[in-house]
Amino acid sequence: MTAENLxxxxxxxxxxxxxCFLPYIGISKFMLNVxxxxxxxxxxxxxxxxxxxxxxxxxxxxxxxYGIGAxxxxxxxxxxxxxxxxxxxxxxxxxxxxxxxxGLLAFRTKGPYFIIVTLxxxxxxxxxxxxxxxxxxxxxxxxxxxxxxxxxxEARYYLxxxxxxxxxxxxxxxxxxxxxxxxxxxxxxxxxADALGINITYTKIVAFMISCFLxxxxxxxxxxxxxxxxxxxxxxxxxxxxxxxxxxxxxxxxYGPIVGTFTVYLALEFMxxxxxxxxxxxxxxxxxxxxxxxxxxxxxxxxxWKKVAGSRQAEEGA
Amino acid sequence: MSYFFQQLVNGIMLGSVYSLVALGLTLIFxxxxxxxxxxxxxYMLGAFLVFFLSVSFGVPYxxxxxxxxxxxxxxxxxxxxxxxxxxxxxDINAFIVAIGMLLVIEEAVRAxxxxxxxxxxxxxxxxxxFAGITLELQRLIVIGAAIxxxxxxxxxxxRTRMGSAIEAVAQDREGAALVGISVNRVSILTFSVATGxxxxxxxxxxPLAFIAPDMANTLVLKAFVIIVLGGLGSIKGAILGGYLLGxxxxxxxxxxxxxxxxxxxxxxxxxxxxxKPNGLFGGRD
Amino acid sequence: MAxxxxxxxxxxxxxxxxxxxxxxxxxxxxxxxVVIGLTAPLSGxxxxxxxxxxxxxxxxxxxxxxxxxxxxxxxxxxVKLSSLDDRAEPEQGVSNATRLATDDxxxxxxxxxxxxIFPLLDINEKKDEEFLILAYTSIEMxxxxxxxxxxxxxxxxxxxxxLFTKLAMQQGWTRMAMVQTTGAxxxxxxxGMGLAWQTAGGTIxxxxxxxxxxxxxxxxxxxxxxxxxxxxxxxxxPSQPTALVVEQAKSLGFEGGFIVxxxxxxxxxxxxxxxxxxxNCIGVAPVEAPFPATPVFAERYKKKYNxxxxxxxxxxxxxxILLKDAMESAKSVEDPMAIRKAVPGVLPMSGDEFPVxxxxxxxxxxxxxxxxxxxxxxxxxxLSSDLIYWWKEKD
Numbered sequence: 001m002t003a004e005n006l007x008x009x010x011x012x013x014x015x016x017x018x019x020c021f022l023p024y025i026g027i028s029k030f031m032l033n034v035x036x037x038x039x040x041x042x043x044x045x046x047x048x049x050x051x052x053x054x055x056x057x058x059x060x061x062x063x064x065x066y067g068i069g070a071x072x073x074x075x076x077x078x079x080x081x082x083x084x085x086x087x088x089x090x091x092x093x094x095x096x097x098x099x100x101x102x103g104l105l106a107f108r109t110k111g112p113y114f115i116i117v118t119l120x121x122x123x124x125x126x127x128x129x130x131x132x133x134x135x136x137x138x139x140x141x142x143x144x145x146x147x148x149x150x151x152x153x154e155a156r157y158y159l160x161x162x163x164x165x166x167x168x169x170x171x172x173x174x175x176x177x178x179x180x181x182x183x184x185x186x187x188x189x190x191x192x193a194d195a196l197g198i199n200i201t202y203t204k205i206v207a208f209m210i211s212c213f214l215x216x217x218x219x220x221x222x223x224x225x226x227x228x229x230x231x232x233x234x235x236x237x238x239x240x241x242x243x244x245x246x247x248x249x250x251x252x253x254x255y256g257p258i259v260g261t262f263t264v265y266l267a268l269e270f271m272x273x274x275x276x277x278x279x280x281x282x283x284x285x286x287x288x289x290x291x292x293x294x295x296x297x298x299x300x301x302x303x304x305w306k307k308v309a310g311s312r313q314a315e316e317g318a
Numbered sequence: 319m320s321y322f323f324q325q326l327v328n329g330i331m332l333g334s335v336y337s338l339v340a341l342g343l344t345l346i347f348x349x350x351x352x353x354x355x356x357x358x359x360x361y362m363l364g365a366f367l368v369f370f371l372s373v374s375f376g377v378p379y380x381x382x383x384x385x386x387x388x389x390x391x392x393x394x395x396x397x398x399x400x401x402x403x404x405x406x407x408x409d410i411n412a413f414i415v416a417i418g419m420l421l422v423i424e425e426a427v428r429a430x431x432x433x434x435x436x437x438x439x440x441x442x443x444x445x446x447x448f449a450g451i452t453l454e455l456q457r458l459i460v461i462g463a464a465i466x467x468x469x470x471x472x473x474x475x476x477r478t479r480m481g482s483a484i485e486a487v488a489q490d491r492e493g494a495a496l497v498g499i500s501v502n503r504v505s506i507l508t509f510s511v512a513t514g515x516x517x518x519x520x521x522x523x524x525p526l527a528f529i530a531p532d533m534a535n536t537l538v539l540k541a542f543v544i545i546v547l548g549g550l551g552s553i554k555g556a557i558l559g560g561y562l563l564g565x566x567x568x569x570x571x572x573x574x575x576x577x578x579x580x581x582x583x584x585x586x587x588x589x590x591x592x593x594k595p596n597g598l599f600g601g602r603d
Numbered sequence: 604m605a606x607x608x609x610x611x612x613x614x615x616x617x618x619x620x621x622x623x624x625x626x627x628x629x630x631x632x633x634x635x636x637v638v639i640g641l642t643a644p645l646s647g648x649x650x651x652x653x654x655x656x657x658x659x660x661x662x663x664x665x666x667x668x669x670x671x672x673x674x675x676x677x678x679x680x681x682v683k684l685s686s687l688d689d690r691a692e693p694e695q696g697v698s699n700a701t702r703l704a705t706d707d708x709x710x711x712x713x714x715x716x717x718x719x720i721f722p723l724l725d726i727n728e729k730k731d732e733e734f735l736i737l738a739y740t741s742i743e744m745x746x747x748x749x750x751x752x753x754x755x756x757x758x759x760x761x762x763x764x765x766l767f768t769k770l771a772m773q774q775g776w777t778r779m780a781m782v783q784t785t786g787a788x789x790x791x792x793x794x795g796m797g798l799a800w801q802t803a804g805g806t807i808x809x810x811x812x813x814x815x816x817x818x819x820x821x822x823x824x825x826x827x828x829x830x831x832x833x834x835x836x837x838x839x840x841p842s843q844p845t846a847l848v849v850e851q852a853k854s855l856g857f858e859g860g861f862i863v864x865x866x867x868x869x870x871x872x873x874x875x876x877x878x879x880x881x882x883n884c885i886g887v888a889p890v891e892a893p894f895p896a897t898p899v900f901a902e903r904y905k906k907k908y909n910x911x912x913x914x915x916x917x918x919x920x921x922x923x924i925l926l927k928d929a930m931e932s933a934k935s936v937e938d939p940m941a942i943r944k945a946v947p948g949v950l951p952m953s954g955d956e957f958p959v960x961x962x963x964x965x966x967x968x969x970x971x972x973x974x975x976x977x978x979x980x981x982x983x984x985x986l987s988s989d990l991i992y993w994w995k996e997k998d
């Protein structure tokens with residue numbers, strides 16, 4: 001293994017090794033619980049990365065798709081009596097389908113318009129879920145019973161870990177596929193991509209549907225883990241959270257979503273002791289990060305590494 | 319029939335608030351291309367300032383209103399400086415700065431005034447009844463004052479040099495720069511006027527209901543809807559759109575369902591944008 | 604730009620460092636401690652309600668600790684309250700309770716919102732994470748699910764529906780519109796009240812329920828309800844927003860009566876908007892009226908918090924004292940089942956000594972607390988001193 005490869009995979013393999021044995025190294029139940037949520041949210045953040053990081057379309061509807069996935073699962077198991085795994089797959093497909101419909105409408109707009117349209121859509125989903133008692137249980141919410149196998153917290157941890165790795169793998173494949181290159185071409189220069197014969201709207205919609213599918217998956221896992229579902233799971237504040245995680249971690253990078261989610265989510269959880277005021281400081285940090293470190297943690301580390309490596313090479317050359 | 323007119327008046331009242339908030343937002347968006355998502359939070363802050371002055375210090379209502387507007391004109395200058403580093407960056411940067419700003423404001427308000435709902439004593443709670451319509455005097459004052467403010471803004475823009483500079487930049491930023499208008503100065507002025515208007519709207523409408531740290535979350539979204547529909551940077555569009563949305567909402571509440579009162583605006587927006595991607599009156603990108 | 608970046612980075616690091624530092628220092632615990640959990644709305648429309656509950660528990664805990672804590676054998680435990688905000692949302696409540704049970708090790712969790720209590724029933728019997736729910740609600744259904752770890756002190760709301768109906772009908776009111784809060788509590792109440800009302804020959808003219816925990820303006824809902832020209836409105840949720848509903852209904856020209864669900868307290872509302880606006884409200888009697896020891900408690904409360912005492916504080920105070928007695932009797936602060944089983948043995952608690960009377964407890968966890976109702980007439984509370992021993996009338 002060359003030094004380059006060691007740098008590339010070493011951190012990943014070390015992290016994976018820790019992750020594999022995490023429930024058995026003496027962390028508290030509460031800590032495990034927090035890490036499971038962070039894992040679930042990092043799937044949602046990765047889903048946002050596809051549409052925002054790679055395709056350059058800032059969607060503020062990921063919270064809605066998270067909620068649609070979760071509610072889809074709940075309704076399909078509770079009301080339609082479907083098998084859990086079947087319901088989960090269907091819920092994700094439904095989320096992707098809703099994504100298709102919304103994409104067809106919303107991708108007629110661009111830039112700030114697109115942000116506002118997606119945010120409005122999220123708001124609509126939230127209000128509808130809150131008020132449509134018959135379907136969603138309204139503000140009372142509804143219970144979710146997962147398979148017996150995942151009744152324990154440790155089992156759910158490994159389930160989430162599996163899906164995080166799967167999502168990461170999908171992201172990795174996408175970033176190297178022809179489709180992925182198409183996404184990035186649309187992000188970097190839309191007119192040029194158009195001139196190269198890339199169908200812009202089609203590309204955006206494909207990216208959006210994959211993104212929605214994964215957001216729905218995160219919603220399903222979230223609902224399974226909490227065991228109870230209420231409109232909070234479709235709130236637009238979730239969309240804000242995902243964007244913040246992504247920006248802090250680094251949009252358009254492979255590990256950015258995971259790094260950002262774990263950093264921000266865990267930090268906020270541990271600061272619960274000082275009450276809600278932590279958001280105030282968090283807000284200031286956010287402003288500073290966006291102004292001075294627009295590429296996030298992973299992006300920043302990458303360029304730092306490049307600089308260090310570059311100067312070292314220069315030294316060696318001299 | 320009187321029920322219909324009652325709702326119409328309620329809608330105009332709602333629309334007055336929407337117009338005042340949307341006006342500020344359209345100026346900012348049109349002139350600087352900044353999606354100032356924290357605008358609603360300055361509205362909220364304005365309401366809390368009035369609460370602070372009138373309830374905690376016993377300042378008379380109208381004096382509190384004037385002080386709040388003056389303070390927030392100054393606050394607007396400060397907001398401009400926060401946005402300046404991201405003004406020419408991509409849309410999302412300004413948006414995230416706005417989210418950061420609103421987090422700070424919301425938590426600061428919670429820290430100072432607690433997490434619960436507060437009430438500003440209604441200065442004019444008298445109930446008027448005419449032609450089958452029942453109306454609190456304060457609601458009538460909101461409608462009247464909004465008209466006065468809109469007329470004043472119109473005069474400011476049409477009759478003063480500073481005002482016409484704002485309009486020029488709103489309509490054509492590069493062009494205005496070419497004829498020697500300082501974009502920075504106009505930018506500061508715009509934020510100042512817009513924030514002042516939001517504070518005025520808050521001071522007028524806040525005594526009618528609870529004030530709460532998250533009271534303006536849907537308001538700012540609706541204001542965005544209005545300015546997108548009305549055309550970015552269009553003052554006329556923001557005013558008309560505001561009143562139109564207010565009336566539409568009041569009627570939908572009365573004849574369809576109050577539970578979905580906040581949804582109609584957004585549903586309409588999505589539909590209209592799907593048909594006309596650049597807004598109802600063809601705003602610019 | 605580079606120096607600015609460095610400065611910004613420094614500021615960010617300092618802030619994060621400072622935060623973590625403050626947090627590690629706030630985590631230390633004393634030697635012997637028993638943590639009581641509370642998940643309640645502490646922001647928005649329910650903030651006042653949640654805070655009132657919290658204050659009652661806090662006062663009790665202060666009294667207990669001043670008295671030497673919970674004494675078991677030779678050991679004594681200091682009691683500590685750990686509260687989290689759930690904004691009356693079930694999902695948030697579940698996540699709070701999990702946190703309280705796993706992080707703070709709470710074996711008793713207070714919860715004052717039915718919408719949140721229902722999902723808690725699914726998690727409070729989980730092995731190794733059991734906790735006893737102190738359900739401050741009047742929805743008797745929470746005790747009907749066969750859960751063995753629940754105690755519900757307030758009287759069930761069904762005590763009120765018939766009495767309120769009778770009283771309202773005596774005023775000649777027959778047309779009722781419902782503008783109550785959403786959620787499990789509001790839905791159950793509206794159903795029960797609708798049944799009682801229609802059985803007595805009344806009509807329901809409209810439903811326009813609103814989320815009292817998040818709405819800041821009820822005019823849209825009232826507009827719709829009032830269009831059906833009702834004689835009386837069914838309203839209720841936490842006291843603070845309910846008071847606004849009364850005020851706004853009057854400002855829209857409504858001149859009929861109000862049936863106020865038991866979560867909202869007539870005296871608490873009068874404190875918000877003034878007694879003159881409370882005319883024709885039917886609801887739960889003011890807190891100081893029924894029990895002899897309450898005024899003493901009320902005075903202490905006022906001294907401490909500079910506010911009028913509420914039923915929320917009085918009942919939760921008494922419940923906390925009850926649980927302390929139960930813990931001592933069970934000789935355990937760790938085993939919720941033993942604590943629950945010890946509750947009947949420490950009852951009754953008399954209103955001569957405590958802010959409210961808790962007379963007994965049924966097997967399913969429903970407690971027997973006498974209650975009283977009132978109607979505001981000419982600026983005075985009427986009927987409020989007649990205690991209703993509802994469990995004796997049960998068939």
